[in-house]
Amino acid sequence: MTVNANSLDAYWMPFTGNRQFKAHPRMIVGADGMYFKTSDGRDLLDGIAGLWCCSAGHNRPRIVEAIRQQVGELDYAPAFQMGHPKQFELANRLTQLIPGDLNKVFFTNSGSESVETALKMAIAYHRARGEGHRTRLIGREKGYHGVNFGGMSVGGMPANRKMFGSLVSGVDHLRHTHGIAENRFSKGLPLHGAERADDLQRLCELHDPSTIAAVIVEPLAGSAGVILPPVGYLKRLREICDQHGILLIFDEVITGFGRLGAPFAVDKFGVEPDMVTTAKALTNGVIPMGAVFVQDKIYDAFMQGPENMVEFFHGYTYSGNPMACAAALGALDTYEEEGLLTRASELSDYWQVALHSLRDLPHVIDLRNMGLIAGIELEPLPGQPTKRAFDAFLKAYEAGLLIRTTGDTIALSPPLIIEKSQIDFIFDTLTNIIKTLD
């Protein structure tokens, strides 16, 4: 078949209405700092850090240079039974960033793979300790843990699940904490709803806790529309897990690397899980990579067998890929040199005031924020859910601002290098747009 190289036909785009997009394509052809460049020559302020990942903005010299050097030195090294120095250097750097006992790091290539890895590790960990009966996994409604079968099954996004049959068995869900009326327009953490963590106790009673391997939650749920944990909620989950020998996994694919104003949500909320899944900003989104942080006790449990044995039958061709490691080291250098891992806490008051200036606009039914992340929930247009927010996305694109929408919520998560004048631009633009929505 002969096709025009510029034809839009062959590429099946992910999580995109292909027919709608191909009728009105939006093409990005460049990126620098806080801005994307569109194919029609316009600058687009990046209000969502690409897809919650480009935390240091775009075209950052440290990262560009690290990749350039690496490709000429060692472009690929086999991931199994072989090592290369940058894997070890990166793992060491990362464990210094995260508190507590999370001192071991397993590399993957995406958030979805980090989640699958953590779920498999949890089950295998219990088995290694003689508790092979612990196989059940608990997620939460509205959770997003990627698109692979394990992550989709513990995830709780109905649209992501409904096309794919009965999914992984032995999975149950906590209720989400969204939509509690008293929490509307909370600034920072909402006060009400910590008792929903007791759903875990209920599931322990229902299933027998000795069948449960792990609970996975996003400490702050991003993709479902920026849902913050009620004060005390995560601590309560930790207590129930401890009581019953269940592992707690925090999915920090969005919250990791400074989004909330501290390097990890683990620091921000003062609750240490047994594992933390990450990806996205690990390399500033530049090269696909994920990492699972694991407590020493988990790694140690796998190291008990004979010396010549493989301890964990799991891994990817690109685990700890040299190019990805170089990009991650360049990203960490950038974050550390520019103070980006805590910059969101310096800007969070300004961000919060700017966000809450939208409170009295038409259709706005909730505002949620922490660090440099925000959700603006709009009342659905009767009979046409998601349309209002998606119209806002299209209008913002025309006005030079990239946002993301999920359901009827607008999500914001700009690069952490953002300036106050750019925060003003985001909220002034959105104010004007929301006023014009049907």
Ligand code: PMP
């Ligand atoms: N977990 C969370 C919390 C996420 O936000 C995402 C992606 N938005 C994923 C997992 C999946 O990551 P990826 O798209 O890199 O597979």
